[in-house]
Amino acid sequence: MQSQHIVSAYDDELKFLARKIAAMGGQAERMVDQAIAALVNADPALGQRVIQDDVVLDEAQREIDDKAILIIARRQPMATDLREIIGAIRISADLERVGDLGKNIAKRVSAVAEGRQPNSLFRGLEALAELALTQLKEVLDVYASRSVERIGFVRDRDEQIDAMYTSLFRELLTYMMEDPRNITPCTHLLFVAKNIERIGDHATNIAETIYYIVTGEQMPPERPKEDKSHRVTLESGGKPG
Amino acid sequence: MQSQHIVSAYDDELKFLARKIAAMGGQAERMVDQAIAALVNADPALGQRVIQDDVVLDEAQREIDDKAILIIARRQPMATDLREIIGAIRISADLERVGDLGKNIAKRVSAVAEGRQPNSLFRGLEALAELALTQLKEVLDVYASRSVERIGFVRDRDEQIDAMYTSLFRELLTYMMEDPRNITPCTHLLFVAKNIERIGDHATNIAETIYYIVTGEQMPPERPKEDKSHRVTLESGGKPG
Secondary structure: OOOOOOHHHHHHHHHHHHHHHHHHHHHHHHHHHHHHHHHHOOOHHHHHHHHHHHHHHHHHHHHHHHHHHHHHHHHOOOHHHHHHHHHHHHHHHHHHHHHHHHHHHHHOHHHHHOOOOOHHHHHHHHHHHHHHHHHHHHHHHHHHHOOHHHOOHHHHHHHHHHHHHHHHHHHHHHHHHHOHHHHHHHHHHHHHHHHHHHHHHHHHHHHHHHHHHHHOOOOOOOOOOOOOHHHOOEOOOOOEO | OOOOOOHHHHHHHHHHHHHHHHHHHHHHHHHHHHHHHHHHOOOHHHHHHHHHHHHHHHHHHHHHHHHHHHHHHHHOOOHHHHHHHHHHHHHHHHHHHHHHHHHHHHHOHHHHHOOOOOHHHHHHHHHHHHHHHHHHHHHHHHHHHOOHHHOOHHHHHHHHHHHHHHHHHHHHHHHHHHOHHHHHHHHHHHHHHHHHHHHHHHHHHHHHHHHHHHHOOOOOOOOOOOOOHHHOOEOOOOOEO
């Protein structure tokens, strides 16, 4: 049933997708890293560069989508190859969204720079971003090597990210209650923290896609998909409620 | 090249995908609608039902994915049919995410219910949700009818949603500055508002996918993808800055 094809050309096409995904991953990481640096150093020029970089990622996603569909139409792949190609479409959508989240952080640089926040908050955001970016980087390493047996770290680290996010959420609410002048910048930092936490979720999505590519099965068991911050309430004055 | 198939069985498979998408859309709308009702009426039991409903949507997405990949592998579809199937995978991912956002709103019911917020805030959230759900519903109508020439409304309404979100964002910051006891519940409402705004974005994504399914082209021109809330700063005391 399957059309004949020159195997090496076909392999090149699949490798093209994998290379393009790796490049997207590298750029998404860089965007988030620079967005956090722009925020911490109150550097709106760097923030602007991150915002501009986002079109490159959008373009890359479109290119992967077009190429993937072309390969399916032309090669009529079966089983593993088909999962590989559909997987590339999914992963590039997650990476494009990570870039969007980086852009969203970069856009808040000016609003946050209007007041100076305690260093501990910025250190907390940097630590959260580092954890999320490490997660993304290691997931992309698993994608490159297809070493799906190593993928167990994903859920553990996702829980760490959620816990760190919830603790930052609490800290930000405390600062807001201490002084109303903190409310506006800390609200923007709350969204920054949420954006970083979402990057961890996208890394987990990618891990699930890789597992599916390699095994053809859904990754068990269902991960606890959410942070706990929705339960956080603080009494006025900052006492955890 | 293409394998022979019994056309009517193939058509049935494609119709199955479209029907399943319509059902997912209906359920995602209902979840968001009920989550907002639970929030406004401080009804945690209704919130809990929304949270539980989310697994059905997750399951439906998995079913669509599995079916889509099976159809591609078995039918080796070309051009339009292939776009249709890849489109179903994309749209179901957007709808699953809308359900997640509904669940996320439902989880905040208890934290928000701890303080009573001004009615105007709840009216604002309801209006925003109504606009976003109308957007989603009309986009899904376009999907059902493939009347892609009607799709012009999408970008206009997306701008309305963003403007209404930014205005709510400002109002919430004002309440937070007026009284520190408002900070915790209003922070949760900020996230609710952001979640609703994201539903509008997913509706726009779906519109772009439908355009792609029908025409094979990307939907022009690039929409202005973001709300303006990242620029909002308020002086202590609530004066817009």
